[in-house]
Amino acid sequence: MRFRDGMWLMAADKRIDYAEDIYSITDLPDGKGLELLCPVKKIRDRGDTLNCPTLTVKLEAAFDGVISFEVTHWAGAVKRGPNFDLYPDGRPESSASISRKDTGTTLSSGSLSATVTSEPQTFDIKFHSSDGSKELTSLLNRSVGMAYSPVTGNMKVVEDMRTFKHYIFTQSELGVGEGIYGLGERFGAFNKVGQRIQLLNEDGGTSSDQAYKNISFWLSSNGYGVFIDQPELVDLEIGSERCCRLQTSLEGQRLKWYVIYGPTPKEVLTRYSILTGKPSMVPAWSFGLWLSTSFTTNYDEATVTHFLEEMKSRAIPVEVFHYDCFWLRAFHWCDFVFSSSHFPDPKAQISRLKSGKLLNKVCVWINPYLGQASPVFDMAAEKGYLLKRKNGDVWQWDLWQAGMGIIDFTNPEASDWYLGCLSELFEIGVDCIKTDFGERIPTGDVQWFDKSVDPAKMRNYYAFIYNKLVYEAMEKRFGENQAVLFGRSACAGVQRFPLCWGGDCESTAAALAESVRGGLSIGLSSFAFWSCDIGGFEGRPNPWIYKRWVAFGLFCSHSRLHGSGSYRVPWLIDDDVKGEQSATAVLKTFVRLKRKLMPYLYAQAVESVEKGWPMSLRAMCLEFPDDPTSWFLDRQFMVGDSLLVAPVFTEGGEVEFYLPEGRWTNWWNDEVVEGPRWRKEKHGFGTLPIYVREGTVLVLGKEEGADGEGFGYDWFQQGGEVRLYHTKPGDSAALRDFEGKDCGIMKVGHDGEIEGHPIPALKGNWVLKILPD
Structure with a gap:
């Protein structure tokens, strides 16, 4: 404005x-x-x-x-809700x-x-x-x-x-050279200075200035952050109207925000997460490969079984299979009824797939809307479960689903009905939910069941109510830290209900870069876990795009193969014709690599949850805030605090990235490179730049296992490897088992090896490797 x-x-x-x-x-x-x-x-x-x-x-x-x-x-002026749910874990004492x-x-x-x-x-x-x-x-x-x-x-x-x-x-x-970052999942320039940003949830894809997840928090390179405590539309002119100022404006009589001091960006995020809530932990199995039916593809029970059998035959374990929209009947979305012509007995099928060890868990797609063609629509309208216009009519339009209405979660009875529908899915064998949509909530000519609600504030806040309802239903069903949803819309506080993904991207190198920027930005809003559509959502990915995206996607905290009008199974990408460079081989390589890294990844995930930090796609500036270059890096990231990863955006494999100060060890060949420096490399499809930070105690598990053995495998019982990268006495790594239990600290002793040689409190066949040799 x-x-x-x-x-x-x-x-x-x-x-x-x-x-x-x-x-x-x-x-x-x-x-x-x-x-x-x-x-x-x-x-x-x-x-x-x-x-x-x-x-x-x-x-x-x-x-x-x-x-x-x-x-x-x-x-x-009347103070109408809803308001952000602040201090969910309690408010610290102030002095x-x-x-x-x-x-x-x-x-x-x-x-x-x-x-x-x-x-x-x-x-x-x-x-x-x-x-x-x-x-x-x-x-x-x-x-x-x-x-x-x-x-x-x-x-x-x-x-x-x-x-x-x-x-x-x-x-x-704005100070001279000050950068502004975050504000949710934004796909444009990483540094927001010079931009006008409207915090208004929209279904705009990844190649526009709109965002599915507008988070009213920004992080400054000057050692502080600002949380805007306003759920409604907030308009930001970030050095764009006055070049030296960041303007925050809204329509109304009040404006409230919090200044949050670090001085480090990690400390800022931790304090921000005290205000709006820390992420919840997710189960170890969720880090495995998710495979989807894709969106508008033609699929049924036979298709699903075929895909899973083919993945197993190629020794690529599928942790979660996701049924996207058309498990439902056309025009009926979302009434929670399986299409009987495509899935005559979903409960029996899911049971067969699990018992046959073709998958571990099942996910289904839902949204908070209801198409007029569904027999459920009349009941929901009559009982007041749908958002209404001011004249009493049900609010409807034909965008997305013909005559669709929106579930009014401010009505407790509507929420109870929705929870009952979810419970029926759990009884069938569904383990997790993809909470799609929840943007474009109308703000004009509407009246919510709770008349104290300000419609202007519901546009963004609806995402909180929607995701919270579904997450807590799963948590009640499956237990604490066992709930997983796959959400698209968000506002401040939704990080408490993991996880989210980046929405609809094209199948291009530019869209891959957009997804990286989106993941980096949402991480700077205390979202610990994030994913994207591997290969891109729109269009049919060129084989080289698919394979480069696989390498990147398996380094996101969560990894899902998903598209729109074409399947994303690897053998349909390039027919398995290129040996070690085929899509199947590349996918197998990076699924196995992620499995091997699970002891490290899971321990980093636990710390991220405790501190309010991103686990993967951790912006370089979080780890190296005193390096001015780190605030400009939007084509690489840290996975936890020790692994640097740089996606490749070219078919030929050329890639340029930056190594901050210190000694970095190439994951693939143990070459040691001194930073700070820019580096150019060329990679085939089976690798990408991965560098390990000096001082790292890296705990690794097994790369492959028995059939059906998922990412929740007990790595401390089965053995693995501990690598010491240029460590000194006192360097350490936290140990967490596959259930998230604290197993203590592994620390480097004065003799250069692990105290309590070889590995305290661990069983199995473990190897200790000190680098460089």
């Missing part, structure tokens, strides 16, 4: 009032905050206080390192203090402080570290304000606000 025409003029269709003065500063009653009365003109005498709007600013200490900022114009000097009043919340100027007729609020070592950002002259559209001739005309829109905005300073 632009309020000005360049630096000097206001936009022709808007009237703007800025907070020009801090007239008074008052301590909040609990002693943990300040309230500022800010007139929109400079107050020089008592007469200036008349006919003068004011903005009220509240600064409050949330907890150590976090301070909230809230600006309000008219405090009488606030207020001090006053001639230069200003300072509110401190542990390591973070905000100082309000005492200079008269001036607006100046600075956020900085409490020890004074670091300035973070500021709100300076004409940086907090409100606006009317259209332009108001005088204040009397706002007696009737029905023909006016009222906006409120802030403009925080």
Whole structure:
């Protein structure tokens, strides 16, 4: 939202009032905050206080390192929900203090402080570290304000606000060279400076400025982050209207956000996850290969069985088989009824597939809509389970499904009915759910069952309600840390209900790069787990694209073969004609490699959940924040804290990537490369750049196992390998078994080997390898 025409003029269709003065500063009653009365003109005498709007600013200490900022114009505006579910695991104690000097009043919340100027007729609020070592950002002259559209001739005309829109905005300073990252799953430029971003969930694919997952949190390269505590549409001008400022605006009377200090980006994410919730853990089996029927392909019970038998014959274990949309009857989506002409006895089929060890788990696709052709529609409409228009009609349109309605999860009875449908799927043998859609929720001419709900806030927040309902149903059925969903829409807090995937991408190298950027960005919003459609969703992937995507996709936390109008089984990609370079061979290579890495991956996953960090597609800046180059890297990533991976985007295998400072060991040949440096390599389809960080104690499991043995295999009982990469005494690795249980710490001793040789508390045939040889 632009309020000005360049630096000097206001936009022709808007009237703007800025907070020009801090007239008074008052301590909040609990002693943990300040309230500022800010007139929109400079107050020089008592007469200036008349006919003068004011903005009220509240600064409050949330907890150590976090301070909230809230600006309000008219405090009488109704505070309608829904609101973000903050502090789901409890709120930490805050140790606030207020001090006053001639230069200003300072509110401190542990390591973070905000100082309000005492200079008269001036607006100046600075956020900085409490020890004074670091300035973070500021709100300076004409940086907090409100606006009317259209332009108001005088204040009397706002007696009737029905023909006016009222906006409120802030403009925080951007430092020289400061980068802004995150804001959910965004597929454009990694650094958001220079962009206008609207936080509004849309089904826009991966090649547009729209996003399925709009997360109102951004991370700065200057050692802090900002969480915007507003579920509705928030409009951001990130160095795009004023090049030196990040503007946050919305339609309404209040705007609230939190400044979160690190100083490291990892610490920022951990504090952010305390506010909005930490990710839940997922079971070990979910890290295995997921195979889908694809979307509009023609499939039935025989097709599913054939695919799984062929995968087994090629020694490629399928952990999860996913039934996409057409397990349901056409035009009936989503009434939870299997198409009897395609799947006459789904329960029996699923049982046969599992007992035959063709798969481990089963997933089905659902959405929160209901097509008019379904016999269930009339019942749902009559009982009030569907969102309504203000005149009482069911809200419907023909986009996606003819005459579809939207499940109104603010109605407890509708939620109970939906839970009953899910329970029936679990009885059939379904183990996990793909929660598709949940974007494009209407905000105009609608009335929710819960009349206290603001429709504008439901556009994004619906994703939270939808995913929470399904996740908790699975958790209740299968147990804590055993629930897995595959969601597409999200807002702040949905990281608590793993996992999500990147939505509809094309089958091109550009789309592969888009997916990498999307995964990096969502990871900087505390989403620990993320996936994408391997090979691309739209179109039929060229064999080389499919194979390059396989190599990347098996290094995502979760890995799924899925497409739209064509199958993604490897033998249909290039007919298995190229030996070790065939799609089948490449898929087998990387499935086995991921299996071998599972002891490391699972331990990293547990730490990521505990800290609120991304497990895979971890942006380089999280591990190397002091290396300026790391903030520009959007074509490579870390898997956990020790493995660097660089996807290949060319058919010929040429790839360029960056190694930060330190010694890095090539996974494939043990070559040691000193960083920092850029490096060029060329790779066949069976490899891609993988480098191990110095100081790594890498615990590896078995590469292959007995038929039907999945990614939940007990690696500590079956043996494996421990590799030490340029370690020193004290370097260590956490040990977690396949159920996530803490098995202690493996530490390097003074003799250069593992303390308690060979491997404490581990059984089986284990090998110790010290690198370099």
